[in-house]
Amino acid sequence: MEKDNYDILEHELVPKHVVLSKEESKKLLKRLKVKPYNLPWIRASDPVCKRIGAKPGSIIKIIRKSPTAGITVYYRFVIPG
């Protein structure tokens, strides 16, 4: 398989990742009453972050499949590194 042509987002086990817009991020933080660094972290060097172009400081939304909940949403704060 050609490594460069393989899209990790296509993989069965990689859930859907979306970079939140400024407004969405603000809304989320307001709803949860937290600072960005209180969210779980993900490194900017994470393959998924590189692929979807998430830069340090942004928040990404992860939509996962769940055996009990059907679909479940998770958020991560992108940190440098």
Added chain:
Amino acid sequence: MEETEYVIKTIKFGILSPEHIKKMSVVTITVPDTYDEEWVPIPFGLMDRRLGTLEPLQRCETCGERMEQCPGHFGRIELARPVIHIGFIKYITMILQTTCSECGRILLDDNSIRRYKDYYLRFKNKKLHYFATLINNIVVKKASQASKCPHCKATKLKIKFERPFSIIEEMNGESKILTPYEVHDRLKKIPDEDVELLGFDPVYARPEWAVLFTLPVPPISIRPSITLETGERSEDDLTHKLGDIVRTNEKLKQSIESGSPQLIIDEHWNLLQFHVATYFDNEIAGLSQSVHRSGRPLKTFAQRLKGKEGRFRSNLSGKRVDFSARTVISPDPFISINEVGVPYDVAMRLTVPEKVTQWNIDRLKEAVRKGPNELGGANYVIRPDGRQIDLRFVKDRNVLADQLEPGYIVERHLMDGDLVIFNRQPSLHRISIMAHQVKCLPGKTLRINPMVCPPYNADFDGDEMNLFVPQDSEARSEMETIMKVEKQMLTPRYGGMIIGALHDYITSAYILTKKDTKLSRFIASYILGLAGYREPIELSNEIKGREIFSKLLPNIDFEGKPLAVFNEEDKKLVIKAGRILSGVIDHNAIGDQKAHTLLHKIYLTFGPEFTKDFIDKLGKLLIGYLDHYGFSIGLDEEDLPDEAYANINEAIRKHLKKVDEYIEMYRKGLLEREPGATVEETLEQKIMDELNLARDEAGKIAEKYFNQDNSILITAKTGARGKMLNLFHMAACIGQQSLRGKRITRGYENRTLPHFKKGDISPYARGFIKSNYKKGLSPLEFFFHAISGREGLVDTAVRTSQSGYMQRRLINALLDVYVEYDGTVRDAEGNIIQFLYGEDGIDPTYSFGQEPVDLDSIIKDELEK
């Protein structure tokens, strides 16, 4: 005296600077002794009066206060030669590795330093300590790779830490130990800005302070001497250690002053370093321990804090409390599951403070009159002015009782109905601690209903449990609303009833609800009366056991599958409107540690209070019935007819022959290898399989000969106690014994025992037991059985300690995680761990097995409406 309250916001740790040590010290210690012949502290000795006093009535020579007020004062030892502080040696090495030995700068060019500094300050100002530390680590990593100083161009030599306390510099293959003087000089050269970038606060922890020129001597209040019963004085370990230090220091001083050879001086210097190091930590790797005359290692600073018996785990996390009790537990099936039987002696020592009001004044007056030695009395009275009166010393309690009026507080004895906390270690889950109601009973043990054993994992082979009495109504109300036994009957582990019938209750329920069980009028009314049934009923002389059981049931519909199916009609348990129509009651209907039982449904339908009452009544009914029935187990119940034994022998012989064939094939090299296994492994597997078949078949044959009223058969099939396999072990064949999951092979050279030929791999030579417990084992079989038995004991011992350690680590990591009101899971700092608890927000306590809700029955109930 003016008192001000402060709230601790942060704690900052640092290194004491030599100036600081000098400033806080009140005396320089130069004499290595403590007291003279008259037990007077020697001036400038380790117990100098200026360090504070511990003698009653004496005044401290520094502050003039008495023992209670004087906090103690530090002294100091001026070391003749500096030594390295053992606790900081790793950091010192790290700093020396990352800085220049000539100019003291970090081994990075100015540009990078500026850049990192910028990042570091930005994170620090935002209080993002994690990121700030990250920068420190990057700087250390980068700088330690340099081979030349970018500032003064000096070459960087390799620096290593060598156990126990040497720092070594390598110069073209040769290594040289850096003296504390050299270390100090190098550390001193590092500018404050660079110190900060390496992760240290130059105000509170200049690195050169880790090289000790002056050693603080702690006040005697932290190292008091003790007088033994014999009148002998014994000094604290720290005092002993300080004595060693002073002695060595004085010797070193002398040898320097008298111009001794460098070799002698170095020897003393090294000894001083050893004593100072063990003074801080007496368990340093690569260093011999400092010991007492008796050979016992000294307990120095690190040992005071570390480990299970250390300050943290023993004194700070493990506080002991008043108003608590601990004794052996024993069963009492006639108290409620939410009660605890408390011995009179205990009830008269534990007290509850009760404020006198117009509503309880008569009762409390009576309690005061009864006094401390009669149950229902009181031990103390606290007057409105705060004075506490000990009732043991009151001559006329009647007078005191008459004085009682609202505003007084009476510390009355524990009485029936008081809520107390009950606990059994190891407290592995929430329900290891529950609230019970007190029931004062004669006897010396704490009593619990056997049906609350499962949550505590208790039995009565000598188990002890703890009891705590809450002292205010806030605690009591919390216990009332969430901690009571009946509110903890569902476990969050699998969402089922952890409390329920067990052992004899199940046996009794099965025998009572069997299709053909009929009760006489006398016994029926007796057990119903015992259960507290008070409705008028019609009783014939042939009343069905099922009918009796149904009398206790609420109006409920239930369908289930009994564990024990002895006949076709009872394949299904059907309860309609609180009457058993078919099937028997056994572990699947009222058992403990199980979801989807009849009890579970009653709990979900009628709630905790009702279920508790139901279980109480049920327990009394079943115990009453079994008492009457007289259930027991006899040796002859494991007897089989000769015909059965003949069949069993034949079956086992057949399988043994098969094993012989396998061995023969293997010897001839005809045995075919299974995928992924060697020929030997294949043979072993085949033999094991065959021998297990032999045991199973023997059991199957035996099973045919047991009556339906065989006691062990009943307990096994109803889920009361034991498995069918246990019965087969007793009656038919025990089968292969194993060690580490394999047949037994170890022992002598190529054989397990000298009774066998070398290389014999036949079943009997490898731990197969053909006998059963009833008939007894042969000596060789007995030996193999003991091997397996021992392995079982060792395994449980190892497993409990390992899982205990894992539990400790997990609890320490997770103890401040909680579910916020918005459903998110957070830690104490407010960091989010999950955005919805368990990613579905479902509390497993109230879920239906693997599903969130029991959709089927909801739909069914709705349709029937």
